[in-house]
Amino acid sequence: MSDLRQLQSLVAKVRQARGFTMDPVRIFALLSEEIGEVAGELKRTWSPNYDAFSKEDLQSEIADALVCLLALANQFEIDLEQALIDKLVVRDGQREWKSAAGSAPTIRLCEANDLPTVHAIINDAAQAYKGVIPEDRWHDPYMPLEELQQEITQGVEFWGYEEGGELIGVIGLQQVQDVSLIRHAYVRTARQRRGVGTRLLTHLRKQATRPMLAGTWADAVWAIRFYQKHGFRLVSPEEKDRLLRKYWSIPPRQVETSVVLADERCYRAEHDSR
Numbered sequence: 001m002s003d004l005r006q007l008q009s010l011v012a013k014v015r016q017a018r019g020f021t022m023d024p025v026r027i028f029a030l031l032s033e034e035i036g037e038v039a040g041e042l043k044r045t046w047s048p049n050y051d052a053f054s055k056e057d058l059q060s061e062i063a064d065a066l067v068c069l070l071a072l073a074n075q076f077e078i079d080l081e082q083a084l085i086d087k088l089v090v091r092d093g094q095r096e097w098k099s100a101a102g103s104a105p106t107i108r109l110c111e112a113n114d115l116p117t118v119h120a121i122i123n124d125a126a127q128a129y130k131g132v133i134p135e136d137r138w139h140d141p142y143m144p145l146e147e148l149q150q151e152i153t154q155g156v157e158f159w160g161y162e163e164g165g166e167l168i169g170v171i172g173l174q175q176v177q178d179v180s181l182i183r184h185a186y187v188r189t190a191r192q193r194r195g196v197g198t199r200l201l202t203h204l205r206k207q208a209t210r211p212m213l214a215g216t217w218a219d220a221v222w223a224i225r226f227y228q229k230h231g232f233r234l235v236s237p238e239e240k241d242r243l244l245r246k247y248w249s250i251p252p253r254q255v256e257t258s259v260v261l262a263d264e265r266c267y268r269a270e271h272d273s274r
């Protein structure tokens with residue numbers, strides 16, 4: 001590779017021929033000015049108060065800034081190409097990039113210090129129920145903190161989908177008797193329908209060893225569709241009443257207004273017991 005080296009010597013020749021300043025401090029002042037010009041062009045990409053963004057204008061400003069950088073390197077006889085390879089490829093290549101690791105999405109078990117965020121996610125996502133589920137079942141906040149704490153005390157463990165160090169969605173899992181219950185699947189409103197719920201549910205299903213049941217409001221048609229898309233089936237109203245009473249601890253009115261969906265292991269278990 002020798003393009004950058006050639007470019008650096010071309011810049012030196014042209015600047016010298018034109019009588020441009022060779023003083024590094026002045027070159028630096030010009031560089032700062034050109035960087036400002038780059039910012040000015042980029043501003044046009046979002047601000048309606050300026051002329052339309054032009055790629056050619058941006059290109060020209062970036063080129064001016066690069067010329068200043070190359071000129072600065074020339075003044076100190078820096079081989080920029082070698083410096084770049086040493087830094088970017090060799091030295092940086094051996095470093096651990098925390099920012100990159102932090103932005104890769106992960107699914108992890110939520111801890112005690114996540115509680116305020118889990119609480120916020122649930123109550124944000126639960127806004128979907130407002131005006132949809134029976135009025136006497138809706139309250140604001142939908143899930144008070146004490147209720148969430150109680151759920152955790154009763155064995156609900158929350159898994160969270162984290163991206164860029166931020167929790168985006170949560171799903172609760174509770175082992176009760178011979179089944180696993182999916183409890184409280186919630187994805188931040190602004191991030192719904194982009195596969196986060198699917199990844200959380202798939203994560204739980206991969207580790208499941210028992211039949212899985214999910215309960216939701218009968219009126220939450222989107223949630224029913226979500227589980228159906230993942231192979232869950234609605235159980236009959238009679239079976240729903242039986243399952244909710246057997247495995248959940250919820251008031252009779254919630255039993256009345258809810259549905260239960262069961263995964264393949266449940267139908268197989270049911271079929272085998274016949």
Ligand SMILES: CC(C)(COP(=O)(O)OP(=O)(O)OC[C@H]1O[C@@H](n2cnc3c(N)ncnc32)[C@H](O)[C@@H]1OP(=O)(O)O)[C@@H](O)C(=O)NCCC(=O)NCCS
Pocket residue numbers: 125126128183184185186187188191192193194195196197198199215216220222223225226229
């Ligand atoms: C239900 C929920 C957890 C799903 O998570 P998600 O990240 O939005 O879901 P995904 O993107 O993985 O899957 C999307 C699928 O779920 C269903 N779905 C989710 N939100 C929907 C909506 N608002 N309208 C219609 N279908 C919806 C659809 O089947 C959709 O598939 P599609 O986009 O191909 O039509 C999330 O939408 C949510 O928090 N909703 C509000 C609270 C809730 O209902 N929780 C369920 C409690 S048990």
